[in-house]
Amino acid sequence: MTATETAVPGRASVDALRVAMRRAAAAERAARATAAEAGTPGWRITPMREADLDAVRALDAAAFPENAWRKGGYPAAMARREAYVLRLADGTVAGVHVVRESGDGMTVEKIAVRPDLRGQRLGWWLFRWGMLYAAQAGAPRVTLQVREDNARAIAIYQGAGLRVARRMENHYPTGCPTGLQMQIDLSPTLAGGAA
DSSP: OOHHHHHHHHHHHHHHHHHHHHHHHHHHHHHHHHHHHHTOOSOEEEEOOGGGHHHHHHHHHHHOTTTOOOTTHHHHHHHTTOEEEEEOTTSOEEEEEEEEEETTEEEEEEEEEOGGGTTSSHHHHHHHHHHHHHHHTTOSEEEEEEETTOHHHHHHHHHTTOEEEEEETTOSSSSSOOEEEEEEEOOHHHHTTOO
């Protein structure tokens, strides 16, 4: 191997570290901005940890009994630093948000709130954090999928400016099989914290 050949993997590692650091900084800025907007409500959004797995899986199964993630989904998202949790003041997990970079922006993979805590706008704040995170990370677009029968979530997304990009027949295996793909093009003002 030549010196040039050995330098390429090293450079790739440095680039991957820079991307990870950029994501972490964007997530932290978004968490601070979301908490400031919410008026310091006694909760915080943090990266998901291995110790959170049982609580997140239980939350997911309760929130989406027909479409909960398989066992390996959350560990994989954690390893890619794509999974975040909303913690109450006492540290318990109240919600989860999984977002990944995609070819044209960020894709929201999961937003879920414990059913016993619904109606407190926690889902909205998780979603808002994700929008700020995407903008802080420089994503030009946010895309997500939602079941067509999830009127509460659709109302949140439409209220935030997302529009239906396409309808997906037979997308989900059980319950309401039809899904909607929704998206929004992010403006530069969102990155600065403006609504």
